[in-house]
Amino acid sequence: MARHISRIAAVFDAAPIGVGVWSVRGELLHANPVLADLLGSDAASVRGRVFEEHLRADDVPGVRRMVGDLWDGTRNSFECDVRCVAPGGADLWVRAYVTPVYGPAGGPEYLISQIFSFSRPGAEETATARLAHEPPVMLWLADERGIPRVGNRTTFEFLGLPPSSGELRRALFEDVDHDDVDPVRAEVRRAIDAHQPWTFTARSRRADDTWRWMRHDARPLHAADGACIGFAGVSVDVTDDQERRRELEEVQRLFSSVTDAGPIAVLRTDRVGNVTYANGRWAEILDDPATRLRETSWQSILVPEHVDELVRRSAQAVRLGRPFVMRVQAVEPLTGGSGPAHHWGELRVAPVYDDDGRHDGFVATLTDISAEVAADRRADRLAAVLDAGSDYLVIVDGDGAISHVNDAARVQLGVRPADEGPRATDPTTAADRQRLRDVLDHDAVEVLETTVLPTLALDRIWRGELLLRDHAGGQIPVSALVLAQGDDRAPLESVAIVARDISDLKDVEHRMRELATHDYLTGLPNRILLYDRIEQALARQRRRGGPVALLYLDLDDFKPVNDDLGHHVGDAVLVVIADRITASLRGADTAARLGGDEFAVLVEGIGDDDGLDQVARRLIDAIGAPVEVDGRIIRTGVSIGIALVTGRGDDEHDRHDRHDARDGREDDAEHGVDRDRDRDLDVDHLVVAADRAMYAAKAAGGGCWRRS
Structure with a gap:
């Protein structure tokens, strides 16, 4: 073995x-x-x-x-x-x-x-056996029973019986292997009946009890009446020959086991490329059950341009004594037809030499890579689309250096990939290579480190929004798809980022938020945003203390403006008044339009009477100034109600104040003052209190303010 x-x-x-x-x-x-x-x-x-x-x-x-x-x-x-x-x-x-x-x-x-899945070409030598042994020859003349009458020394040595009176007493075919007895007898009878020579090979036992393969070439001898009277023949010990033949058969079985069991197509050719052996895997790879490659050539298998390259590289391989690998495309189908070929394979070809070092042909293996080639082509098409598209494509190496960008990223982000800049392998210029951090906003860098990279390590993919920096340093909001590329040994060998500019979408979102929280006419915060800011102010007041005041404004004598001059004039007046209200306030104060001719002002940090009186007086003076619209002079006034919350409400003074505010509300009303400093006062209560005070100002004739 x-x-x-x-x-x-x-x-x-x-x-x-x-x-x-x-x-x-x-x-x-x-x-x-x-x-x-x-x-x-x-x-x-x-x-x-x-x-x-x-x-x-x-x-x-x-x-x-x-x-x-x-x-x-x-x-x-x-x-x-x-x-x-x-x-x-x-x-x-x-x-x-x-x-x-x-x-x-x-x-x-x-x-x-x-x-x-492991590939490494190696050297190959011929597997052809060399049968160079010259066996000894037995010459003999036997009677009709097969007992030699005459024989040379080799015959005597084989039978182990010295001649007695010139005769041998042991039959030549006496100890033939049991399996060969019947075939030998049948062949002898056929030869006698046909008066023809016969040849057979069988195992016979020598005198030393060793079994030898013997090839017998004999002719029957006949008398004048046609009866067989003996045989004349030559016997040759072909044991070495038979063992080598068996070894070759074993080689063939072993070779067939290797080639037919696996998914690789194996082919053997002579020196000029004619196929002498091909396993069945070729038919499967080429998707043609009728494929018969033996006695064909490469011209019947591959497209012409690949045949030319194969011939050139084969000649070079013979000179150098080295195998080579190339991608090839097969003709399809081999049985005929003119359809396009799309079977691709990785062909490995090794020259074969005989024992004397002479070139004896080639051994070739073919691995089907049609799916891989198709995937590469799809990837190339996708890359072409991405390169030509408006989305940004950025590929980053494992060390964070940008290795590839498409035209959109190159123009908008000002990115120069590594293959257009200094060589990555040059240590003197590696630091000059642009990195992913160079095109990310500061907040996006934090998202990359805390969210994107950990997600890629687990899921290989991340989707979300990032902020990029353009070539001028401006921000570009993008919707990004980030893919990790690598294997188990290097899970983040590279990262591919496809990002779409969503600046227009963000503008629309901002506009929608503005419309949802601001008055469409004046641009002031609307009731929704005002209530939110009041709630935040009250929360701060509960935590840290400090006064919070709400002024509720209702314009005086505004209805005749709409009725007599039209709503377009009324709208123009409202816009001017909104601007005047904003101009009368501090930057931290909030002015809002509640609807119609009603406005509100949220003030924090002013809790004394004089301070709030000054705010109310400025508003009355600003709103009461005449407004000119289309050459008309229009005058309006305003009534203001004030609700105030001050302090944390958890000290003795505040509790006393709340008690006084409840018990002395009637006394305060005589002076236009009713203080409600309950720290648990919610937004609605504060608005209602300010609205009630505004109606008190209206009842007083307008153009004034009252507190709740």
Whole structure:
């Protein structure tokens, strides 16, 4: 068996996959260079190790069970994904195809494992056996019983009987192997009846009890009446020849097991490229069950431009003695037709040499990469669309350097990728390469570090909004899709970002928020925004104390303006009055339009009577000034109600004030003052209190203010 394995070692060693031969006990008998590299050692060091040493412990029982099924004939092959112990102790997932090789007795003699997804071309030598032994020759003349009457020394030595009176007493075919007895007798009878010579090869036992393969070439001798009176013949010991033939048959079975069981197409050609062997995988890859490659050539398989390149590179490989790899496109279908070819494969070609070093042909393997090529083309089309689109495409290396951008990103963001700038491998200029942080706003950098990168590590994808900086330093809000690119060893080898400018959307959102919280005519905050700010002011007042005042304004004599002059004049007056109200206030105060001719002012930090009186007086003076619209002079006044909340309300003075405010409300009313300083006063109560005070001012004749 060792000779069988050694004769096809060259075929194994040239394969672009890991191939191992295993004994009945699970010992590794041979490993090609790819498998040895995978196991982290050389072929000699791993030989003799059992398969359990190379697998993770929890994978061993399942593999052992499937191997047992091969030995007992339950199955004739199996495929499995297992974890190997890679150099350094890391897990390495591999896919293995395991098939038995059957011996002459019909049972498995050893196993072949093929490990895929690992490719390393190696040297190849011819597997052709050389039958150079010149066997000895036995010359003999036998009677009709097959007992030699005359024989040379070689005949005597084989039978082990010295001549007695010139005769041998043992029949030449007396000790023929049991399986060969009936075929030999049938062949002898046929030759006698046909008066023709006969030839057969059978195992015979020598005098020393060793079994030898003998080829017998004999002619029957006939008397005048046609009766057979004997035989004259030559016998040659062809044991070495037969063993070599059996070895070659074993090689062929082993080679077929290797090539037919796996997903790789294997092909052998002569020196000029004519196919002498092809396994069945070619038909599957080319999607043509009728494919018959033997006695065809590369011209029948590949498109013309790839045939030309293959011929050129094959000649170069013969000169250099090295294999080569190229992508090829197959003609489709091989049985005829003119449809476009779209089967792609990775072709590995190794020159083969005979024992004398003469070029004897090629061995080629083909891996189907049609899906990979199709994916590359789809990616190229997508890249072309992204490069030409208005969205920003930015690809970032694992170290944060920008390696690729499309035209939109180059123009708007002012980004220059690494391939247009200093060489990334040049340490003197690596610091000059633009990085992702250079195009992110400060807040976006924080989002990148705290949200985006952790999400990519877990989910490989992140969607959200970011702020980019354009070439002038301005902000560009974008909706971004961020994809991590890499594998288990380098999960963030690179990052691809596709970002869409949503500035217009943000403007619309801002406008919608403005419309929802501001008066469409005057631009002042509306009731919704005012109530929100009052609630915030009261919350601050509860936490820190301090006065909060609300002034409720209702214009005097405004209805006749709309009725007599029209609503367009009334609207113009309202706009002027809104501007005057805003101009009369501090920057921290809030002026709002509640609707119609009603306004409100929120004031914080002023709680004394004089301070609020000054605010009210400024508003009355500003609003009471004449307004000119379309050449008309229009005068209006305003009535103001004031509600006030002061202090935290948790000290003795405030409790006393609240008691006085409740018990002395009538006394305060006589002086136009009613103080409600309850810290739990809510927004509605404050607005109602100010509104009530405003009606008190109206009742007093307008153009004045009252407190609640």
